[in-house]
Amino acid sequence: MLNHFKYTLLIHLFIILNIACQNGNKEKTEVVIENTNEHLVQLDSAQMNNIELKLALAQNKEMSSSFNLSGSIDVPPQNMVSVSMPLGGYLKSTKLLPGMHLKKGEVIAEMEDQQYIQLQQDYLIAQSKLKLLELDFQRQQALNQSKAISDKVFQLAQNDYESQKITCQSLSEKLKLVGINPIHLNAGTLSKSIFLKSPIDGFVSKVNVNIGKYVSPTEVLFELVNPTDIHLSLNVFESDLAKVFIGQRVYAYTNNNPSKRYLCEVILIGKDLSKERFTTIHCHFEEYDQLLSPGTYMNAEMQTNPVASTVLPESAFVQYANKNYVFVEKAKGVFEMMEVETGISGSGYTAFELKNGMQTNGLKFVITGAYQLMMIAKNKED
Numbered sequence: 431m432l433n434h435f436k437y438t439l440l441i442h443l444f445i446i447l448n449i450a451c452q453n454g455n456k457e458k459t460e461v462v463i464e465n466t467n468e469h470l471v472q473l474d475s476a477q478m479n480n481i482e483l484k485l486a487l488a489q490n491k492e493m494s495s496s497f498n499l500s501g502s503i504d505v506p507p508q509n510m511v512s513v514s515m516p517l518g519g520y521l522k523s524t525k526l527l528p529g530m531h532l533k534k535g536e537v538i539a540e541m542e543d544q545q546y547i548q549l550q551q552d553y554l555i556a557q558s559k560l561k562l563l564e565l566d567f568q569r570q571q572a573l574n575q576s577k578a579i580s581d582k583v584f585q586l587a588q589n590d591y592e593s594q595k596i597t598c599q600s601l602s603e604k605l606k607l608v609g610i611n612p613i614h615l616n617a618g619t620l621s622k623s624i625f626l627k628s629p630i631d632g633f634v635s636k637v638n639v640n641i642g643k644y645v646s647p648t649e650v651l652f653e654l655v656n657p658t659d660i661h662l663s664l665n666v667f668e669s670d671l672a673k674v675f676i677g678q679r680v681y682a683y684t685n686n687n688p689s690k691r692y693l694c695e696v697i698l699i700g701k702d703l704s705k706e707r708f709t710t711i712h713c714h715f716e717e718y719d720q721l722l723s724p725g726t727y728m729n730a731e732m733q734t735n736p737v738a739s740t741v742l743p744e745s746a747f748v749q750y751a752n753k754n755y756v757f758v759e760k761a762k763g764v765f766e767m768m769e770v771e772t773g774i775s776g777s778g779y780t781a782f783e784l785k786n787g788m789q790t791n792g793l794k795f796v797i798t799g800a801y802q803l804m805m806i807a808k809n810k811e812d
Contacts, residue, residue, distance in 0.1 A: 469767035470760065471807045478763060484798035485759055486743075488790040492736035493774040493781050497673065499680075499730045501664035503722055504712070509656040510724070511630055516607045518646045519543035521639050522623060526652055528637060531720075532628040538652060539626040546608065550620050553601040553612060560594045567591035632656040635724060655724060662694050662713040664730055671709060673734045674699055680713050682730040684722075692719065694730070739773060739781035740790050746797040747772060747780060748804045756782070757796035757803050765796060767807060 473481075524539040532538065567587045574584035602612040608624050636653040639645055662682055666674055680694040693716040700709035713730075747770070748755050754772050757765040768788075773781035784790065796803060 469807060471757070471765045471767065471803055473763045473765075473806075475763065477806075481799040481802045483796055483803070485794040486746075486797045488740050488742055488793065488795060489779070491739060491741045491779060491781075493739040493741060493776060493779070494736040495734045495774040495776065496731050497670050497734075499664040499666060499670075499732055501662060501710075501728055501730065503660060503724050503726045503728060504663035505655055505660050505724045509630075509632075509659045510635070511632075511654040511656070512650040513538070513626060513629070513652040513654060514647065514650050515541055515626070515645055516647050517543070517545060517549070517604075518644070519546070519624075520644050521641055521651070523641060524637075524639075524652075526634050526637050528634050529723075530634045532630075532632060532634065532654065534628055534631045536628045537625045538628050540623050541608075541626060542623050544622065546610075546624050547620060547622050549601065549604055549608070550610065550615060553598070553605055553615065554617060554620075556594065556598045556601055560591075560598050563587075563591040563594045626651070628654060630654055630656045631658075633720065657718050657720060660715065660718055660722075660724065661697065662692075662715065662728060662730070664711050664713060664728075665708045666699075666711050668703055668707045668709075671699075674711060674732070675735075678732065680730050680732050682713070682728045684726065684728060688729070692722075693717070737774065737781075740783070741779040741781050742795055743797045744775065744778055744780050746795050746800055747782070748800050750804060750808065754782075755804065757800050759794040759796070765803060767804065 519541040520543055522540040522542040526532075526538055567590075570579060570584045570587035573579045574581060605612045605615065609627060610624060632655050634652060635655045637651075638649070638653075639651045645651060662680070664680070674696060676696055676699065678696040680696060681691045682694055683689075683691050694713035695716065696711055697714045698712040700711060703709050742756065746756050748757075754770050755767050756770050758768055760766050769785040770782040771785060773783070775781070
């Protein structure tokens with residue numbers, strides 16, 4: 431009897447509340463939230479029209495995330511050339527300026543020094559002497575074969591000839607070292623000047639001398655760069671290293687012009703971690719811009735591998751108490767607030783999984799009006 435009385439009382443209270451709403455005494459429609467393991471929000475048609483809810487099924491998309499890196503433009507050792515004068519000398523003339531483009535074999539400087547004359551002179555005299563010693567060696571060889579002279583005399587002639595050949599060869603290599611072809615050298619072509627030529631196709635990175643300056647053999651006159659293999663060196667922290675792979679695409683940009691993106695590809699991944707827990711990766715420019723100089727600081731954005739994901743528009747997600755939620759339609763005007771684990775975001779969508787392990791197949795999610803729905807739910811709970 432007591433239970434029947436309570437039930438009858440609840441029915442009467444419900445009828446009174448409905449009559450009060452119909453008479454317009456309250457413009458605000460009541461929201462019923464059952465505080466069990468589920469958060470339910472029940473709305474009437476007027477509320478649904480006011481909020482302008484939109485529903486949609488979850489979609490399956492290939493999602494990829496990105497993370498930011500920093501580094502600089504680097505040049506491998508084989509593509510950076512330091513030009514020096516092996517014998518030293520005075521710089522007579524040069525037209526080089528930083529940034530200037532060069533072709534292999536092009537004259538880049540004229541050097542002057544009296545030691546160049548001395549070297550050429552020594553070579554020509556050595557060659558002349560070699561011819562005499564060669565004739566004497568041949569004559570002594572013929573006499574030795576006929577036993578007209580002793581073996582000792584022949585051996586001395588042979589030794590003098592071989593020694594002179596070594597001297598001539600040594601001087602010949604010295605001439606080649608400073609860019610003089612010994613084959614074309616004769617008394618009429620002696621010169622106090624020699625010409626330095628570019629060993630590569632590329633551009634001038636640095637000019638370290640001025641006209642009239644004497645440079646020693648150890649000084650670097652110019653630094654040249656071959657841009658065919660200039661690459662981007664980026665620092666990747668240990669936490670992001672697993673996301674990097676050979677062939678991965680990278681979009682790099684400078685601080686001065688962040689809107690201009692340079693497409694690069696990962697070609698090498700470092701194996702050692704620094705004290706700061708990062709390693710270096712090297713990326714090749716798909717198309718190198720000659721305005722980018724070695725050492726230029728660069729930022730980069732790296733895309734991860736696409737992953738098949740269940741996604742909803744970003745507007746479907748709401749946050750409450752540092753947790754993410756979505757609303758699922760349970761019945762006409764009834765919505766359940768479900769906690770989700772969010773993942774990769776991009777292009778207006780966010781990947782997610784329902785916390786309770788439920789499958790998303792067939793579920794209709796609120797994709798517009800989720801925030802208003804949450805406010806009604808939480809205000810009612812308060």
